[in-house]
Amino acid sequence: MRTGKLGRALLRVLVVSAVLAAFGAFDWYPTIRDLGRLRLERNDIERKTREYAVMASRFASVDDEEEQAFSRSEAALLRSLPLAEREGVWTGLFISESRTWARKDGIRSARCLIAPPKTELEDIETGGGALLANWINCWQANAITEAFAIAADSGRSPWRGTFAGLHLSPGRRLSSRPLAIALGAPLPALLDFVNHISWGTTRLEIVRLHLEPGAPDSRAWMVVRGYFLSGYPSAWDLRWEKSLGDDLLIDPDSPLLWQKVDPGFIYLEEKRALAPAGAPPW
Amino acid sequence: MADENGEERRTIHSRLRFLLVLILILAAISALLHLEKFRRLKDIGRGKEKLAALVRSRPVEATMARRARFYQIQYFLGYPPAASYAAADLARRIAAIDAPLRLLSVQIDPGVHDLGFELTVEAATGGPGEARRLAVFLERLRHVPNVVLADLSGPGAGIRGGGVRVYTLNGRAELQP
Numbered sequence: 001m002r003t004g005k006l007g008r009a010l011l012r013v014l015v016v017s018a019v020l021a022a023f024g025a026f027d028w029y030p031t032i033r034d035l036g037r038l039r040l041e042r043n044d045i046e047r048k049t050r051e052y053a054v055m056a057s058r059f060a061s062v063d064d065e066e067e068q069a070f071s072r073s074e075a076a077l078l079r080s081l082p083l084a085e086r087e088g089v090w091t092g093l094f095i096s097e098s099r100t101w102a103r104k105d106g107i108r109s110a111r112c113l114i115a116p117p118k119t120e121l122e123d124i125e126t127g128g129g130a131l132l133a134n135w136i137n138c139w140q141a142n143a144i145t146e147a148f149a150i151a152a153d154s155g156r157s158p159w160r161g162t163f164a165g166l167h168l169s170p171g172r173r174l175s176s177r178p179l180a181i182a183l184g185a186p187l188p189a190l191l192d193f194v195n196h197i198s199w200g201t202t203r204l205e206i207v208r209l210h211l212e213p214g215a216p217d218s219r220a221w222m223v224v225r226g227y228f229l230s231g232y233p234s235a236w237d238l239r240w241e242k243s244l245g246d247d248l249l250i251d252p253d254s255p256l257l258w259q260k261v262d263p264g265f266i267y268l269e270e271k272r273a274l275a276p277a278g279a280p281p282w
Numbered sequence: 283m284a285d286e287n288g289e290e291r292r293t294i295h296s297r298l299r300f301l302l303v304l305i306l307i308l309a310a311i312s313a314l315l316h317l318e319k320f321r322r323l324k325d326i327g328r329g330k331e332k333l334a335a336l337v338r339s340r341p342v343e344a345t346m347a348r349r350a351r352f353y354q355i356q357y358f359l360g361y362p363p364a365a366s367y368a369a370a371d372l373a374r375r376i377a378a379i380d381a382p383l384r385l386l387s388v389q390i391d392p393g394v395h396d397l398g399f400e401l402t403v404e405a406a407t408g409g410p411g412e413a414r415r416l417a418v419f420l421e422r423l424r425h426v427p428n429v430v431l432a433d434l435s436g437p438g439a440g441i442r443g444g445g446v447r448v449y450t451l452n453g454r455a456e457l458q459p
Contacts, residue, residue, distance in 0.1 A: 052342070
């Protein structure tokens with residue numbers, strides 16, 4: 001009899017334990033775990049809200065003057081991109097501007113290279129042109145071709161972020177076209193031309209400059225790149241599938257970003273003339 | 283007999299009451315836990331709404347992004363003439379270095395923030411003065427304004443014949459002072 005009573009008591013304990021275990025396993029434990037997670041999440045949101053409120057109290061908000069500065073900046077960016085309906089128009093603009101500066105700077109001979117050497121040469125000035133052509137074709141062809149490849153690779157453009165926010169009219173596309181120019185002239189004239197290459201509507205960027213000093217004439221070639229808006233698809237349309245090299249990034253911790261922008265802010269000095277020939281190097 | 287049946291029924295009722303009370307207590311504990319969970323969820327929802335409202339009223343990150351874009355555009359607009367001037371000026375200063383070596387070529391690769399350059403120079407071979415002449419040239423190159431780095435590197439010296447040796451030097455210069 002006592003054994004029977006003991007057995008029944010043991011059975012009751014087992015039943016109670018099973019009920020407790022069921023509640024614990026299927027309800028209490030998951031709920032307590034969720035409570036812990038939710039507590040951390042709530043604390044995190046409260047901390048973020050406090051920190052944001054402190055940050056916002058020190059931050060200068062945008063006003064009408066600053067909005068106008070932003071608008072003018074976007075407009076200036078669009079204006080800086082010449083409209084060339086087709087790539088041939090852009091190339092013609094490059095040749096025309098190069099010819100103008102070559103004459104102003106006293107360049108004896110110059111040749112524009114529309115594609116890697118040996119194709120579509122355009123003489124700007126005669127006189128020494130054959131020597132220049134020989135120099136390009138025999139000694140510099142590989143180097144110019146390599147520089148062309150670098151300039152044509154849109155993944156190496158540092159302006160991806162800048163152009164990413166550009167709003168173009170329907171039918172307009174952003175293009176970039178590398179070109180090259182070879183020159184023969186006295187060194188001061190040649191360097192003046194190098195300095196002036198970016199002053200025109202085409203706003204050309206030098207990708208590579210190769211210069212060989214000599215007398216009476218030095219020789220140089222430059223591979224340059226410019227950006228323009230076109231109306232028709234072409235092989236020069238910019239695509240940003242891959243990213244290589246440096247992109248222009250603004251330091252997110254810069255104190256400049258906490259203050260209103262200065263509409264007259266100039267990041268880089270604008271056009272400057274080189275020191276005249278004979279001036280001390282420093 | 284009847285007493286025994288009655289006692290047995292009372293025992294069963296007692297056990298059932300115990301079990302019922304136990305389940306009610308356990309259910310109450312569960313309800314309290316779920317109530318607390320619901321309360322914390324509500325708190326989190328309110329916190330998120332408050333943070334979102336604060337971000338809407340004071341869009342700090344969005345404004346910083348707009349200002350960063352303003353400075354990006356200003357840099358882009360000034361870059362081409364600044365880089366052209368820097369490249370031409372650097373070439374002018376390097377060509378003007380008064381050193382007992384012959385400058386064969388200057389190659390300049392403008393980057394976003396600085397210029398990379400590579401020079402080839404020619405030195406007469408033989409004699410103890412070759413290394414000294416190269417060292418003098420390198421020292422003067424390092425003192426050219428805006429040059430931050432210059433060193434003898436690259437593929438190394440090569441003999442051109444005619445008793446001259448060609449060296450390659452690489453370096454970097456600032457885009458603007």
